[in-house]
Amino acid sequence: MLEPRTLYNLNNSIIDDPALQGLPLVAGFTGFVDAGQVVSQVREELLDSLENEVLAVFDTDQLIDYRSRRPRITFDQDHLTDYQPPALELRVLQDRLGERFLLLSGMEPDLQWERFAAAVRQLVTRLDTPLVSWIHSIPMPVPHTRPIGVTVHGNRSDLIEGMGSSWKPTAELQASMGHLLELRLTQEGHDVVGYVVHVPHYLAEAEYPPAAVAALEYLGASIGRVLPTDRLREAGRDVERQIARQVDNSAEVRGVVSSLEKRYDEHADGSRRSLLVKQNMELAGADEIGAAVEAYLAGPRAAEELEQALNAPTDPERLYENIDDAFHEDAGDSSADDSATDGNRKPGD
Structure with a gap:
């Protein structure tokens, strides 16, 4: 491996x-992944709102x-410009x-992962960093009407306990x-905690x-800093109002959301111990989760049309208006393997 310091x-x-x-x-x-553009929004909010160098x-x-x-x-x-x-x-x-706190952010490297991880370890050691707290997000078959779920991992038991399931699967x-960086930092004895934010698939x-x-709430609680959320909260209220209008105006959408809520609540009452575990307590695979999502969206073309609608270039006011078209199929019963949520507590709960 080439010298990490030259990276x-x-x-x-x-620096000193x-x-x-x-x-x-x-x-x-x-x-x-970056479902819901969570990492992008967090980075933008931190750099726009806080003094930084x-x-x-x-x-x-x-x-x-x-x-x-x-x-x-x-x-x-x-x-060109x-x-x-x-x-x-x-x-x-x-x-x-x-x-003060440190922020490592930007585009995920495509190349030289081990060298990049070694370079970050050099900086963490030089700056005597006591904790590395990182985030990413994934799409999940959960409704937008329920608390945002999170899966927590790392080597800081005090930050993990109470945040998720006691069931600990092994999965590839x-x-x-971020995963590799967490692994390498942990191997060298550094403290790391990671938060996987669950975003409604649609x-x-x-x-x-x-x-x-x-x-931002989870990150702030883990590092003991007050991170800005006011602008994102206001933007979130606008988005939720737009989604609510679409739900109110479509029986099909209401049916799908109601189905997701039912599944979510069934798991939240403790009858199932993990977002990714099936009825037989085996770990659901990526294909099974994808099949479940499409089943929840209740129509042979619904998932594809919803993705196309949300990817279509449009202004923010019209973005969520496309949801109704994506759910034009009637909602039906689903027999697919289900998923719900592991961790839905906010920091301090």
Whole structure:
């Protein structure tokens, strides 16, 4: 492996400031699922709302496959402008109470994962970081009318206990950079906690602010910082009003949401111990979860049409109006393997 230190450039004017020692680190990478655009919203809200300064910039030319994820550029009448290169940075932020913390965020590396993880470990060690708290999000067959669920993992039992199921399955997953980073940090004795935010499947391709609010609450509680949520809360109320109108105007949509609520409540009462466990207590696979989602959406074309509707370019006011079209099929009974939620407590509950 090439020397990890050559993968990033430091801000030498502040990197040795004693005040930066012992700060907790929040991390999130875009490019892996990011249902509801949770990581993107969290990163934007933190950088827009809080004072921040760059500590280290990673060389994305070595880490990103540009042909797989092409950067954006603007063609303005007869010339090109506003090239948007990928960014992957470590910053120091200050919350509203003046308390500092670190943020590692940007595009998930396509290449050199082990070298990138080693580089982050170098920085964590140099800055004497006491905790790395990271987030990502996945689509789940859960209703938007229930609390946002979360699955918690890591090596900090005090942050994990009470947040989810005592049932601990073994399963093979598609890895992300966050997963590998957690594994390598844990192996070296660093404290890590990860939060997987559950986003309603039918809203996974759109910005879903309530899920981002939940992510900020969990992150803030884990690192002991007051993170901004006011703007996202307001945006979430607007989104929920738009969704509520669609539900009220469509019997089909009401039927699907009602079915999801019933399934959710059945699991929430303790009759099932995990979001991903089946009736026979075996772990449901990705194909089974996908089949269950489509069954919940109650129609042979509903899932596909909903995804197309949410992916269609449109302005925010019209985005959720497309939901009704996606649910045009009648809702029916589903015999597919079900899923519900593990952790639905907010910090402090």
